[in-house]
Amino acid sequence: MKNQLRGCIKINVKGKNLYQFINAVHDRRIGIFQQYVKGNSLSAEIYRNKLKIIKSIADEFDMELKYFEYDTVSAKIIRQRRRFGLIIGALIVIGASLYFSNVVVTIEIQGNETVSSDLILTALSEIGIKEGIPFGQINYIRSENQLQTMLDDISWVGMHRTGHRLVVEITEIIPKPDMLKNRLPCNVVAAYDAEIVDFSVRDGQLMKKIGDYVFAGDMLINGVTSDSTGHVTLHHAMGSITGIYKNSADFQGSFTKERMTATGETEKRRKLKLFGLEIPLYFGRNHYEYSSSEVLERPFSVFGIQLPIVLKTTEYTELSRSETTLSADELRAELMEKIYLYEQNFLDECEILERKITEDENADTLTLTVEYRLKGDICKEKEILIK
Amino acid sequence: MFDNLTNSVQRAFFLETVFHVSGNRELIIENCNKILECSDVFMSLSSTSLVVQIWGSELRAFDYKTKGLVIRGKISHIELVERGKRHEKSAEGLHKD
Numbered sequence: 412m413k414n415q416l417r418g419c420i421k422i423n424v425k426g427k428n429l430y431q432f433i434n435a436v437h438d439r440r441i442g443i444f445q446q447y448v449k450g451n452s453l454s455a456e457i458y459r460n461k462l463k464i465i466k467s468i469a470d471e472f473d474m475e476l477k478y479f480e481y482d483t484v485s486a487k488i489i490r491q492r493r494r495f496g497l498i499i500g501a502l503i504v505i506g507a508s509l510y511f512s513n514v515v516v517t518i519e520i521q522g523n524e525t526v527s528s529d530l531i532l533t534a535l536s537e538i539g540i541k542e543g544i545p546f547g548q549i550n551y552i553r554s555e556n557q558l559q560t561m562l563d564d565i566s567w568v569g570m571h572r573t574g575h576r577l578v579v580e581i582t583e584i585i586p587k588p589d590m591l592k593n594r595l596p597c598n599v600v601a602a603y604d605a606e607i608v609d610f611s612v613r614d615g616q617l618m619k620k621i622g623d624y625v626f627a628g629d630m631l632i633n634g635v636t637s638d639s640t641g642h643v644t645l646h647h648a649m650g651s652i653t654g655i656y657k658n659s660a661d662f663q664g665s666f667t668k669e670r671m672t673a674t675g676e677t678e679k680r681r682k683l684k685l686f687g688l689e690i691p692l693y694f695g696r697n698h699y700e701y702s703s704s705e706v707l708e709r710p711f712s713v714f715g716i717q718l719p720i721v722l723k724t725t726e727y728t729e730l731s732r733s734e735t736t737l738s739a740d741e742l743r744a745e746l747m748e749k750i751y752l753y754e755q756n757f758l759d760e761c762e763i764l765e766r767k768i769t770e771d772e773n774a775d776t777l778t779l780t781v782e783y784r785l786k787g788d789i790c791k792e793k794e795i796l797i798k
Numbered sequence: 799m800f801d802n803l804t805n806s807v808q809r810a811f812f813l814e815t816v817f818h819v820s821g822n823r824e825l826i827i828e829n830c831n832k833i834l835e836c837s838d839v840f841m842s843l844s845s846t847s848l849v850v851q852i853w854g855s856e857l858r859a860f861d862y863k864t865k866g867l868v869i870r871g872k873i874s875h876i877e878l879v880e881r882g883k884r885h886e887k888s889a890e891g892l893h894k895d
Contacts (some may be wrong), residue, residue, distance in 0.1 A: 434832050444860045447838045 415484040418459030425452040426474035435468050459485070514545050516575035516686045517719050523581045526564045531579065534561045542686060546572055595794060596645035599632035601625040602791040605654030615648030625654070625789075634795055645795060654789040655764065660753060662746045663778045667736050671701060676729040684708070684721040701730040739777060743770075746779045761787030808846060815845035817876075825852065825869045825876070833859065833867070841869060844881070851877040 413419040424432060429451060436443055441464060446455035457465055459480065469476040480486050491497055518535065520528045535541065538557045540549060555568040558579075567582040599615065604626050607619055615632040619625055634648035676699070681692040705728075710721045737745070754763070765784035770777065808814045816828040827843060827850060834849070835842040838857050843850045857871035 430833065430835070433836060437833060440864070442861050444858075446836060446859045447857060448836045449838065453836070 413481050413483050414458065418483050418485045418489075419481045420457050420459055420462055420478050421481065422455055422457055422462075422465060423452055423477040424455075424469060424474050425477075426469075426472065427451075428472040428474065429453055432468060432472045432474050435472065436465065439464065439468070441465065456481075511575055511686065513547070514575070514686075515540070515542055515549075515577045518542060518577045518579060519573075520579045520581060523583060525583055526562060526581065531558070531562065531581065534558055535579070537561070540577070543688060546577075549577070592647075594647055596634050596796060597647055597792045597794045598630050598634045599648045599650060599652070599790045600793045601627055601629045601631055601652075601654070602789050603627055603654070603656035603658070605656035605789045607631075607652060607654050607789075608786065609653035610650060611652075612650035615646045615650065617650070619652075631790060648792070650790065651788055652790050653786060655784065655786050656789060657782065658758075658785055659780060659782045660750075661778055661780050662749050662753070663776055664737075664742045664746050664749075665776050666739075666742060667734055667775070669732060669734050671703075671730040672733050673703075674729045674731050678727045678729075680725045680727065682723040682725070684723050686719050689723065697727050699727060699729040701732060702727045703730055704728070739772065742777045743779070746777065750779065750781055758783065758785065761785040813846055815848050815850070817850075819873075819876075822854070822873045823870060825873055826866065827869070828866045830865060830867045838871070843867060847881055849879045849881055851879065853877075 426432065429448065433446070433448075433453060441461050442458060443461075444456045446453060448454075462478065465478075466476060468474075518532060518540070520531050523531060532541075535554075535558065538554055538561070540554055549570070551570050555570055558568045559565055564584050565581055566584045569580040571578055571580075605624070607621050607623050607625060609621065610617060610619075610631075612632055615634050616636050618630050618633050625631065631652050632648040632650050634646040635643060636646060637643045678697065678699070680697070683690040683692055705726045707724045707726070708721050709724070711718045750768075762785065763783055764786050765782075767782040769780045769782070771780065772778075813829055815830070818826040820826075827845065830843050830845050830850075832844040833841070834844055836859055839853065839855055841850075841852045841857055841859065843852075852869060852873060853875040854871050854873040857869055857873070860868040860870060
């Protein structure tokens with residue numbers, strides 16, 4: 412097999428001074444192989460870089476030199492030397508390979524469940540770690556400590572390099588369970604002014620009976636009991652006392668409102684995200700005064716393997732500021748919707764016995780005052796021993 | 799006496815002709831000064847004190863950069879002749895080239 416890098420040239424030398432030529436080559440210590448003489452001609456092989464010297468020796472001894480180069484890798488490359496596109500392409504590939512093997516191309520976060528990856532990436536970029544930074548500039552131990560102190564919900568961080576990826580392993584803090592204060596001595600007092608309609612006491616001494624009217628703060632179940640010998644026992648008073656009580660809520664709305672409405676004009680702006688570097692594929696700026704935007708990222712993939720090349724499309728929708736005036740009915744309907752939501756969210760554990768809505772309308776606003784008559788639990792725990 | 803001295807010096811400085819024969823396929827010669835004849839059936843080499851004559855077929859000479867020569871091919875016969883006592887016929891053959 413020929414030397415693929417140094418190149419190999421077959422020479423054929425003819426002439427009268429053949430052995431003088433052979434020994435001159437020998438004296439100059441030139442590597443020459445496969446040499447033999449047939450008739451008056453020498454056949455041999457030399458490395459490409461020795462051809463010049465061989466030519467000069469052949470001239471010196473007045474020999475006729477013929478040669479051709481074997482097809483080796485270096486010969487092929489030299490043959491392509493005028494094809495600048497190939498050379499530039501090869502240089503770009505080599506350069507890109509060298510560059511991307513030394514910088515962070517992707518950051519992979521592992522082990523996070525409650526802390527979002529975006530939050531971790533933002534924290535990493537604050538400490539100078541983002542896509543495109545050379546691996547040599549990362550101080551792993553320091554960065555791990557910094558990230559751990561920046562994010563409260565992280566108990567441990569580990570970073571390591573895998574190829575062109577920076578892998579950030581996260582261990583999150585396991586939250587401490589809430590303390591159940593079931594054993595602290597306490598009384599149960601009334602949360603509202605109410606009429607007691609039902610009760611169920613599990614611990615403590617009931618202080619009221621059905622039909623009694625109580626004010627907010629009145630004791631319902633006593634957590635301090637004493638027996639006939641004067642021995643005092645502290646309890647965690649527990650129970651459920653149902654009462655009928657009143658509650659009210661105000662809902663106010665304005666007839667005139669400023670709204671942002673879409674004009675129907677949209678514009679798409681695309682960016683090519685290449686290894687974290689965003690290359691805009693558009694010119695100019697977004698000229699909308701008010702706009703909302705929606706970002707869609709579409710990564711390229713080959714045979715199911717996701718590449719670090721993403722097409723990021725931002726769609727801007729133009730908005731215009733307009734002032735609309737609602738009629739009383741429209742505003743009432745809006746407020747009624749709010750009332751419905753309030754009841755669903757805050758009064759879902761009570762039974763609404765009565766609902767009385769009163770309206771108060773002036774030039775700018777409409778106020779709906781809702782007075783409820785509710786049936787529900789009126790208990791509120793109150794600790795006896797205050798720290 | 800002079801011959802003895804020459805031999806001693808050559809031995810001391812490793813200037814003697816050294817052969818390494820691998821079967822009949824390869825012959826390595828160290829301290830080869832000149833190629834006197836080089837064809838695919840016969841090769842004649844001049845070393846410090848010997849003329850080495852090699853017969854065979856498909857003989858090829860390789861790489862004599864460091865005063866060494868490798869001969870590959872099918873070697874059938876090697877003859878070593880002291881330089882001063884060469885046969886007239888052999889010498890004649892050399893000068894013809």
